[in-house]
């Protein structure tokens with residue numbers, strides 16, 4: 427990507443029920459760069475919405491359904507999870523999307539190495555299927571906000587090394603919440619970018635996909651998303667690190683007031 431883009435997680439709230447077309451107008455008015463298609467309850471998009479998204483020159487990413495577990499014990503759940511990620515990737519790709527993200531799975535009390543292998547084998551099926559269809563969209567497991575969910579930064583970087591089209595989606599607020607308040611200083615943010623740059627190369631830093639929101643958390647990790655100014659999340663130092671590392675790609679704002687915090691993030695970033 428040519429620059430760092432600021433996206434809303436879904437259609438801006440001000441669009442009410444008027445859909446994508448109105449949503450893109452609001453993004454224009456607010457000088458925001460795009461949006462993440464929220465397929466969190468299923469990969470469904472009407473023909474009218476497809477047209478609006480295809481016609482837009484905004485940056486598009488997509489979030490796969492929450493109902494995904496690539497470490498499920500039951501074969502039917504595994505197959506459905508693989509299918510939901512493929513469907514998300516196919517739909518986003520057909521609409522000119524840059525990247526898709528998903529929560530890969532749960533440990534279910536199993537040893538992390540075993541879970542890693544299970545998830546890796548399903549990612550292999552997904553990437554091979556997409557490759558066969560000529561689909562090269564980025565496939566991104568997201569860093570998760572609870573210790574019961576697979577996907578800390580090390581696991582996701584390790585997985586990304588194994589596949590050409592896989593890179594991390596770094597949810598910085600999840601990393602902050604996952605271990606009850608760490609990952610909230612400039613140095614910690616720099617260490618994340620250093621690690622990704624060193625292990626995955628410049629391509630990862632120039633095609634970044636991040637999630638940022640205010641967040642409430644406790645000993646078990648994420649509780650809920652908050653607006654940035656209501657939370658302790660240190661977005662200012664994070665954006666300084668984005669700037670100093672010259673990161674390019676998409677930052678998706680997942681605060682409840684999606685477009686207002688997306689604008690807060692972009693305005694602060696531009697002021698640096």
Ligand SMILES: [Zn+2]
Pocket residue numbers: 489528529568
């Ligand atoms: Zn997510």
